[in-house]
Amino acid sequence: MTAPVVIFAVGNPSRGDDAIGPVLCGRLAKWLENQELTERVDLIEDFQLNIEHSLDLQGRELALFIDAGENTPAPFVFGQIYPSTATAHSTHALPPEAVLQVYRQMEEKEPPPSFVLCVRGEGFELGAELTPAARRGIEAAMTLLERLVTKPTLADWRA
Amino acid sequence: MTYQLETAAHPERLRRVAIDPVSRVEGHGKVTILLDEQGRVHQVRLHIVEFRGFEKFIQGRPYWEVPVMVQRLCGICPVSHHLAASKALDIIVGARKLTRAAEKLRRLMHYGQILQSHALHFFHLCSPDLLLGFDSDVAKRNIVGVAAAHPEIARRGVLLRKFGQEVIRVTAGKRVHGTGAVPGGMNKSLTVAERDELLKEIYHVVAWSRDAVRLIQKVHTQNPGLYNSFGIFRSNFMSIVGHNGDLDFYHGTLRARDDNGKIIFDDVDYQQYDRYIEEEVRPWSYMKFPFFKSIGKEHGWYKVGPLARVQNCNQISTAFAEHERREFVDYAGGSPMHAPLAYHWTRMIEMLHAAEVIKELLHDDDLLGDDLMVTGERQMEGVGVIEAPRGTLFHHYQVDENDLITMANLIVSTTNNNQAMNEAVRHVARRYLHGREITEGLLNHIEVAIRAFDPCLSCATHALGKMPLAVELVDPEGQVIHALSRS
Numbered sequence: 001m002t003a004p005v006v007i008f009a010v011g012n013p014s015r016g017d018d019a020i021g022p023v024l025c026g027r028l029a030k031w032l033e034n035q036e037l038t039e040r041v042d043l044i045e046d047f048q049l050n051i052e053h054s055l056d057l058q059g060r061e062l063a064l065f066i067d068a069g070e071n072t073p074a075p076f077v078f079g080q081i082y083p084s085t086a087t088a089h090s091t092h093a094l095p096p097e098a099v100l101q102v103y104r105q106m107e108e109k110e111p112p113p114s115f116v117l118c119v120r121g122e123g124f125e126l127g128a129e130l131t132p133a134a135r136r137g138i139e140a141a142m143t144l145l146e147r148l149v150t151k152p153t154l155a156d157w158r159a
Numbered sequence: 160m161t162y163q164l165e166t167a168a169h170p171e172r173l174r175r176v177a178i179d180p181v182s183r184v185e186g187h188g189k190v191t192i193l194l195d196e197q198g199r200v201h202q203v204r205l206h207i208v209e210f211r212g213f214e215k216f217i218q219g220r221p222y223w224e225v226p227v228m229v230q231r232l233c234g235i236c237p238v239s240h241h242l243a244a245s246k247a248l249d250i251i252v253g254a255r256k257l258t259r260a261a262e263k264l265r266r267l268m269h270y271g272q273i274l275q276s277h278a279l280h281f282f283h284l285c286s287p288d289l290l291l292g293f294d295s296d297v298a299k300r301n302i303v304g305v306a307a308a309h310p311e312i313a314r315r316g317v318l319l320r321k322f323g324q325e326v327i328r329v330t331a332g333k334r335v336h337g338t339g340a341v342p343g344g345m346n347k348s349l350t351v352a353e354r355d356e357l358l359k360e361i362y363h364v365v366a367w368s369r370d371a372v373r374l375i376q377k378v379h380t381q382n383p384g385l386y387n388s389f390g391i392f393r394s395n396f397m398s399i400v401g402h403n404g405d406l407d408f409y410h411g412t413l414r415a416r417d418d419n420g421k422i423i424f425d426d427v428d429y430q431q432y433d434r435y436i437e438e439e440v441r442p443w444s445y446m447k448f449p450f451f452k453s454i455g456k457e458h459g460w461y462k463v464g465p466l467a468r469v470q471n472c473n474q475i476s477t478a479f480a481e482h483e484r485r486e487f488v489d490y491a492g493g494s495p496m497h498a499p500l501a502y503h504w505t506r507m508i509e510m511l512h513a514a515e516v517i518k519e520l521l522h523d524d525d526l527l528g529d530d531l532m533v534t535g536e537r538q539m540e541g542v543g544v545i546e547a548p549r550g551t552l553f554h555h556y557q558v559d560e561n562d563l564i565t566m567a568n569l570i571v572s573t574t575n576n577n578q579a580m581n582e583a584v585r586h587v588a589r590r591y592l593h594g595r596e597i598t599e600g601l602l603n604h605i606e607v608a609i610r611a612f613d614p615c616l617s618c619a620t621h622a623l624g625k626m627p628l629a630v631e632l633v634d635p636e637g638q639v640i641h642a643l644s645r646s
Contacts, residue, residue, distance in 0.1 A: 013336075014216075014231040046335050047237075051283055052321040106314050127216045 003042040004061040005152050008096075011068055012047050016128035017121025020068040021045070023130070023138055024119070028145055041149055049094045054103035054111075062152055063114040065096040066141075068121035068134070075137035076119040078144060080158065083111060113154050117141060162578075164585040166443075167193050167202035190605055192588055200593045203585045205609065207446040207573065214567040222248055222558045227338055229554070236615060238272035238327055239547035241340055242409070243554040246543030248342035250430070251558050253535025260528035261344035266409045267520045268330035268339060269545065270513040273408055274364070275323020276548035277465075277510040280613045281371060282316025285503060288607050289378050312374075315367045319510075322357075322364050326517060329353040344532035354521055361518045365479070368511040372483050375507045379500065380490065390499040390583035390608040393418040394460060395451065396467035397575070399429065399546055404473030406480075406512060408546040414471055415451060415461065420495045423451060429544040432553060438570065448577050449570060460578035463550030464612060465505035470495050475508075477515035483508045499583045499611040506613070547572050549613050573614040583608040 009025030011018040025045045032038045044056055049065070057063055069077070083104045084097035094102070096116055103111040119137040130138070148157055170193055193202040213232055217225055226244045230237035242265055249257065257265070286309075324334055331337020332347060339345055379386045397415040401407025404414075413427040413435065424435060438447035439456050450459035461467075470488070475481040487496070487504060520526060543554045550572030557566040573580075587608045591601055 012231055014228070044334075050279070050320070051317045052324060054317060055321055102313070102317070105310060106317060126212045 001039070002059040003040055005041045005064070005149070006056055006060045006062075007041055007043050007064045007066065008049065008053060008056070009043065009045045009066045010047070010049055014126060016123040016125050017068050017131055017134040018124050019130060020119045020121055020134055020138060020141075021066045024066050024141055024145065027138070027142055028149070031142075031146060032149065037149060040152060049096060049099050051094065051099075051102055053094075053099050054106055057100070057103045057111050057114075058107070060112040062154065062157065063112050064117060064148070065099075065114065066117045066119070067096075068124075069118040070121060070124070072118050072120050074120040074133065075140040076117060076144070078117050079115060081114050081116050113157070115157055117144070162582070162585075164200065164203050164589065165581070170202060190584060190609075192592065192605075194592075194597075198592075198594045198596065200588045203581070203588045204443060205577075205581050205584050206444055207577070207614070214569060217567050218564050220564050221562050222251055222556065222564055223342060223562070225556065225564065226340055226342070227336065230336060236272060236276055236547055236549070237335065238268055238331065238337070239545055239552055240554070241331070241337065242269055243543040243545045243547070243552045244556075245340035245342060246410075246545060247541040247554045247556050249344075249543070250541025251538050251556065252342045253537055254343040254533045255535065256533070257344055258528070258530045258533060259525045260348055261531045261533075262409075263520055263523060263525050264330055264345045264348060264531075265340055267349075267517060267526065268327055269409050270516045270520070271323045271326025271330065273323075273513040273548050274368075274510055274517065275320045275327070276613075277506050277513070278316055278319035278323060278371075280548070281375070281503060281507060281510070282312060282319070284613070285610055286312065286316070288603075288610065289375070289503065315370075319364060319367060322360050325360075326357060329357070341532075343534055346531065348528055348531060349526045351527065354526060357517075358521050361514070361521055365511070365514045365518055368507070368514040369479055372504075372507040372511050375504050376483075376486065379504050386500045387496075387498045390587045390611070391497055392579070392582040392586055393497050394462050394579055394582070395423060395454070395458075396471060396495070397451075397461045397463055398468040398471045398551055399544060400472050406468060406472040406475045406484075406509075408468075408509075408513070410545075413544070413551075416471060416495070418495065418497065420470070423453065429553070430542045432542060432544065432555075436570070438574070444577075446574055446577050447570075449575055450578075461575070462579035462612075463572055463575040464502060464548075465509050466496070466499075466502045467550065468546060469505040469508055475512050477512050477519070480508055480512035480515055483511060499608055502611045502613070549573060549615055550575050571615065573612075576612050576614065580609055580612050580614060583611070 007025075007028065009021040011021035013019040013022045022045055025043055029043055032041055042056070044053070046053070065081075081097050081100065083100040096114065100111040100114055119141050120133065122131040122133050189206040191202075191204050191206065192200060194200060213229070217228055220228065225248060226241050229240040229244045232240050245265070249255070327337065328334045329349060331339035339347060395415060395417050397413065399407065399411035400414045401411040412425070413429050413432065414425045415423040417423055427435060435452055436449050437452050438449045440447055448456075448460060450456050451461065452459070469484055470491075475484050487508060490496075539559070540557045541555075545552050552572050553568070553570040555568040556564055559565050584605055587604050591604045595601065
């Protein structure tokens with residue numbers, strides 16, 4: 001059974017604030033279980049986004065991409081995204097917009113409404129712990145995620 | 160020792176071109192090219208930020224954590240590190256021979272990894288260059304551009320990669336951070352349902368892989384002037400070979416040949432690898448330069464990966480891939496092919512072989528067995544070697560009596576290819592950039608040469624905003640006179 005919402009959480013847990021995505025994924029998984037909402041959301045954790053993630057968009061009503069950001073606004077940026085080729089210079093780690101574009105060209109239809117939650121990170125060194133700023137960002141992002149999953153409609157996510 | 164174009168006589172008088180990082184390779188790299196005022200090339204260096212830090216990172220950890228931890232080295236080929244570490248730790252726990260079920264499950268996992276990695280590389284990292292041209296519009300020279308121009312090829316690339324990922328998921332337990340292999344064996348076998356699900360797709364996978372070989376063979380042979388000479392250099396080459404000299408990605412002994420194909424060493428137990436291979440440090444690079452001890456630094460460097468493996472083995476055990484290997488060898492005319500763009504052709508032969516082996520394994524009931532672990536006499540040191548998608552990968556560990564890692568040494572595929580990639584880049588710079596005005600299309604020629612080797616330049620972070628591509632032209636005074644950036 002495909003859940004109506006898919007959430008991708010991206011990052012390497014061993015590289016400092018790059019762990020923001022996986023940490024949020026783990027927190028959200030527990031919260032969904034406690035709230036008995038696991039059927040509402042499919043969580044997909046990976047090191048980076050790639051072409052095959054376009055297949056995970058099939059049959060969804062909403063999609064969310066969670067990633068750490070460098071030099072992005074704190075504590076996080078949340079907004080809707082659209083298919084795009086403009087930022088696709090690298091194909092070993094596609095930006096979310098390029099994943100949507102691959103979906104559009106593979107499926108010959110528009111992808112589900114999709115959003116990015118980009119939580120600012122400060123340090124990405126191998127073996128480093130999360131920075132205090134990232135921990136604060138995770139707390140703030142978690143509050144938003146709970147609200148999003150509680151009301152999984154396009155109108156609510158755009159509000 | 161210096162190599163031609165490695166070090167300029169008077170670098171302070173030269174203009175610098177930096178490509179940082181190289182786009183569409185697995186991680187971060189940087190190419191610097193020093194030019195004089197007439198645009199003549201004097202120095203070319205490929206700098207790679209290697210993950211030497213990881214070896215320190217795992218010191219002091221319990222050895223049984225290592226097969227899981229090392230997967231965080233690389234998001235593209237975590238399975239290779241997972242299995243190379245597991246093989247080294249098999250030696251530590253005294254498990255010199257695994258059960259049939261465990262070895263076949265590991266093979267299935269690894270061949271799934273080879274398949275998905277080669278599919279990603281060919282269909283989505285290199286097909287933009289091969290199908291759209293080296294000088295094509297940069298805004299379209301990516302997977303999205305390929306999907307627009309060749310939707311079926313792009314679709315097959317996605318599905319082949321997805322299939323490989325599924326093989327990994329069912330054998331490793333998870334799509335990422337899997338725990339399937341453990342020192343001494345495996346911790347899960349395949350269920351009938353998992354096997355049957357993969358069997359539904361495998362015949363398409365083999366057919367698409369055959370088509371892919373034909374496609375790259377056609378691309379290569381239709382333009383021999385380019386494909387047989389672009390970035391060419393001659394070198395030794397090395398890989399492991401399996402039983403009877405078969406192509407084998409999972410296990411075997413080390414074999415090396417010189418540039419004419421003559422054997423340098425053969426049937427070498429990789430537990431003794433450090434008797435045959437040494438790593439040189441050069442002041443300008445973080446990444447070491449390995450070479451064969453018996454030949455020395457100057458001429459002992461080598462290449463690894465598909466082009467080395469397909470020409471190093473005696474034969475391939477599966478019918479379709481063996482047929483394609485023979486076609487390739489015939490085309491090469493009886494002596495080793497050294498053209499870097501031939502990596503693409505051999506990579507697809509390997510992908511076909513991986514697909515055929517997966518098909519054979521899925522029909523083998525040993526995969527469903529539950530005899531998965533062996534133990535033996537505890538050792539303090541072990542080496543694991545595997546043929547990763549990009550080439551030979553060494554993991555070497557020492558463990559103390561408290562089961563903690565005291566020493567780790569990794570020689571990754573890209574390190575093995577370090578000198579080879581530098582030589583290819585220098586050849587291309589000399590051939591295409593020398594004395595010309597630098598354009599984006601010409602700079603992409605440098606990247607095409609690097610991508611042929613499919614380097615993994617340390618999978619660093621991939622946070623949003625951390626993957627810009629910047630090209631800077633700097634005059635002899637160090638002033639940036641022109642800059643390009645893709646982000």
